[in-house]
Amino acid sequence: MLKDKKAVECAADIARRFLLAAPAGSVCFSAADLCTPTTALPVLEPFLQLHPDEDRAAVISMWSQWYFARLLPIWTRINLLYRWQLPSDPQAIRFCLEDTGVPRGFLLDDDGEQIAPGTNIFARFHPLVTGHLHPLCQTLSHLAGIAPSLFWNNAAIRIAYGFTLAQEQGLNTTDADPLLTSKTQPDGTLNRLFAPVRHIDDTEGGSAHMIRRQCCLRYKLSDAEYCPSCPLLLAERRKNRRV
Numbered sequence: 021m022l023k024d025k026k027a028v029e030c031a032a033d034i035a036r037r038f039l040l041a042a043p044a045g046s047v048c049f050s051a052a053d054l055c056t057p058t059t060a061l062p063v064l065e066p067f068l069q070l071h072p073d074e075d076r077a078a079v080i081s082m083w084s085q086w087y088f089a090r091l092l093p094i095w096t097r098i099n100l101l102y103r104w105q106l107p108s109d110p111q112a113i114r115f116c117l118e119d120t121g122v123p124r125g126f127l128l129d130d131d132g133e134q135i136a137p138g139t140n141i142f143a144r145f146h147p148l149v150t151g152h153l154h155p156l157c158q159t160l161s162h163l164a165g166i167a168p169s170l171f172w173n174n175a176a177i178r179i180a181y182g183f184t185l186a187q188e189q190g191l192n193t194t195d196a197d198p199l200l201t202s203k204t205q206p207d208g209t210l211n212r213l214f215a216p217v218r219h220i221d222d223t224e225g226g227s228a229h230m231i232r233r234q235c236c237l238r239y240k241l242s243d244a245e246y247c248p249s250c251p252l253l254l255a256e257r258r259k260n261r262r263v
Contacts, residue, residue: 030104034128037098043124046116049063049114051156087122092182094185095108097182106131114127142206177217216233
């Protein structure tokens with residue numbers, strides 16, 4: 021790591037945000053275990069067993085939100101703020117579970133490396149998107165019995181939050197914004213991270229609401245309500261206005 025003030029800040033940030041060792045008595049897994057349904061099911065089983073009578077897809081969606089929330093905002097902020105590439109290969113990442121069965125924190129095999137000057141944002145996130153998120157979303161889709169687009173949306177929202185965190189620290193993300201604003205990648209393939217949320221004007225309240233691209237299914241859980249950003253609520257409001 022380069023011996024300058026920014027590098028020192030980056031190293032300290034990584035040390036604060038990621039586990040240096042597995043907490044005593046904790047159950048830990050490799051992120052690679054989430055890349056196939058056979059190895060992923062034992063990871064999710066404790067959480068599924070705590071919600072035996074709930075909609076399976078909704079439960080798995082909630083688990084994925086914990087996973088993405090604990091990993092992606094910090095990974096993204098560090099990438100943007102310090103131009104630093106943390107490990108993204110599932111083989112290089114481990115995570116420990118809370119007693120509730122959701123991810124508690126992440127351990128990295130190494131501290132990563134400096135991003136080469138001129139590397140565009142799609143190249144910087146390509147290993148994370150193709151090597152980590154793609155197999156994970158496919159696996160969760162298989163276990164939940166629903167399309168992978170829901171899990172991509174769950175992940176993209178957390179990456180977008182990482183952009184917000186970097187902006188709050190004074191970073192201008194204009195050069196990186198295409199990761200979230202372009203429908204396609206530079207090679208013409210679909211950008212799975214495109215527009216995870218929309219900002220919709222509320223004609224009644226005179227303010228803008230953030231709406232998810234896709235419902236996370238939280239409303240199907242018995243102890244939960246629709247989240248404020250649910251697109252189903254927007255559809256219901258528009259329906260009521262037409263009545």
